[in-house]
Amino acid sequence: MANPAILTVDDDPAVSRAVARDVRRRYGDRYRVVRADSGEAALAALREIKLRGEQVAVILADYRMPVMNGIQFLEAAMDLFPRARRVLLTAYADTDAAIDAINIVDLDHYLLKPWDPPEEKLYPVLDNLLELWAATPDTSATETRVIGHRWSAPSFAVRDFLARNLVPFRWLLADEPEGGRLLAAADLSPADVPVVITSDGKALAMPSESDLASHVGLSTTPASDFYDVIVVGAGPAGLGAAVYAASEGLRTVLVEQRATGGQAGQSSRIENYLGFPEGVSGAQLTDRARRQALKFGAEILSTREVVGLEAAGTARLLRFGDGTSLAAHAAVLATGVAYRRLDAPGLSDLTGRGVFYGSAATEAPSCSGEDIYIVGGANSAGQAALHFARYARRVHILIRGASLTSSMSRYLIEQVEREPCITVHPHTEVVGGYGDEHLETLTVCDRSTGTTRTVKTSWLFIFIGAEPRTNWLEGVVSRDARGFIVTGPALLRDGQRPAGWSLPRDPYHLESSLPGVFAAGDVRADSVKRVASAVGEGAMAVTVVHRYLEAQ
Incomplete structure (x- = not known):
């Protein structure tokens, strides 16, 4: 197969020749450099490369091109080569456009013209992007x-x-x-x-x-049997901990039972996360965080169910459901929460057949032209309603309270109110679901009057409450009445350290009742249930892990 391509596109002939020359000088022995003078010509070149079954590693596009600017071109190029790393060439005055491109085309980098000397301003950027491209499994090459x-x-x-x-x-x-x-x-x-x-x-x-994981390129087996830190759970808190731990030189492994991103990874759009003024999808945020963790050397293990935790001398030992185990000097528990099950007749038998917990984004296109029902009034429910509104005929939000104001962010409430196909039903709950092969009808009750009615629908999405995934920690660490992990000063009662505490010091912030085991994100008692807070706690956990390791 021919060498992967690096494609450059710029409508200024002099600039086009210069960037192609500099790229060829450094990478010409390993990559084929393709040069185009317009977005249309570059797309034609990409289509030809695609038909030949070849690959594109990096695309460098100038922003100011006539007919099709650099952002528009990169957006079209993503459909052909989604794995290709994307770089926008901009003048100083175009930096706002470059920032917009980060949200629109998931831009990897933007370069200011001129990039002289390339040894300082061009090659380090391309070296990093080519390394990331080479490390990403090519799952799109064949379907x-x-x-x-x-x-x-x-x-x-x-x-x-x-x-x-x-x-x-x-x-x-x-x-x-x-x-x-x-x-x-x-x-x-x-x-x-x-x-x-x-x-x-x-x-x-x-x-x-x-x-499934082992056949689609996800890692399931650890490279070692001992690490500096094990992070359990790959939601925002776990990914944050893995990125900071690995970037600071700790041998780090991140263990996830199902999928990176957690509940946040299912969000269609997060608009209040710092640095993304136009919003970012949970999948995009997850992908970037995952790539960062891998870049710094963290291992990510998928489909590994953790069933036990214990102290083994100075080590902390995790036991998996398949009977294997993994040890480390310290552990960070970031297992997050699960949506609480809705206890109404008929729903459990229809789960996955019209009744879904969470956004189930794969189902959205199938809802085209139909009525769907969402139970819950927090941000996750609002984000899902806005996403499904793009497909469904009507979206019904059912809430037990009088309004959304007590549970949903104001910016989301305003968007929900502006969407004509979304209807909010206060004081309403689902009391039954029925169907043979799939959900066909729901019975809903108006709590203010006690009256019930039956509605026809094949779609129910549930976002109620949060249950921590901590049953496997029974008797290992202190938990509150709802199962959330108690940490730090909250462990002290009348100045007394928790029972079984073996150290002369008080527990560190975020440290559980088992020394060397820390909790971060939604699973921790009294934590703020927001993506930014979870990421911050994940990073903070690494700081206290360092303190713990230095004291050993």
Whole structure:
């Protein structure tokens, strides 16, 4: 196969020649440098490269081009080569446009013209981007396909797992011609679905998440049996801890049972996160954080269920559901929370078949032209409502209280109120769900009058409450009445240290009742349930981990 390409596009011939010359001088022996003088010509070159089955590693585009500017070009180029790293060439006056491009095209870097000397201003940037590109699994080179039934909970679980782990895939119905042909080619039948056809042509019938992870490029096996710090949970707090720990030279492993990003990773748009004035999707934020952690040398293990934690001398030992274990000097628990189950007749049997917990973004296009119902009045429910409003005929938000003001951020309330297809139903709760193969009707109750009514719908998305994932810590660390991990000064009662505390000092901030084990993010008692707060606690946990390690 031909060398991967580095594509440059600039409508100024002199600048175009200069950037291509500098890039070729440094990388010409390993990469093919392709030069274009307009966005249209560059797209034509990319299409030709795509048809030949070749790859593009980096795209450098000038911002000020006629007809199609650099941001518009990069947005179109992403459809052809989503893995390619993107650089915008700008003049000093265009830095605002470059900042906009970070949100619009997930820009990796912007370079100010001129970039002389390239040894200082160009090559270090490209070296880093080429290294990141080479380290990213090429899951888009050949397509992963998922074959299943429309109203199948296992089929939904596979699609949700792939989507949340940012693995591109194509969804095919088993009773459609192409799905049937693929099943026949794999010597399987519709009874064997869900079936995943991996990028290398291997057919996986009803795969477990661990099997699926190992076949789509996710790491499931640690490279070592001992680390400086183990981080459990890859939501914002866990990713923040992994990035800061690895960047400061600690041997770091991040363990996640399902998918990086946690609940925040499912958000269609986070608009109050610092540094993203136009908002950022949870998937984008997760992808960037994951790439940062890997860049600094952290390991990320997927589909590993942690079932036990114990002290082993000065080490802290994690036990996994498969019987294996992993040890470290310290541990950071960032397991987050799960949405509380809605206890109403019929709903449990329909989970994954019209009843979903969380945003289930993979289902949004299927809701086109239909009525959907959302239970919950916090930010996650508001973000989901706005996302589904792009597809559904009408979005109904059901809340037990009188209004959204006590639980949802003001900016989200204003957006919900401006969206004509969203209706908020106060004092309303779901008291039953019914259907055969999938959800068909809901019974809802007006709590202010006690009257009930039945509505037809195939879609219910639930965002109620938060339950910490800490049952596996029973008897290991102190938890409050709801199961959240108690840390730091909150562990002291009348000046007395927690029972079993073996050190002469008080617990550090964020430290649990087991020395050397810290908690960060939503799982910690009395934490602020916001993405920025979770990231901050993850970073802060690394600071106290350093204090703990230095004292050993």
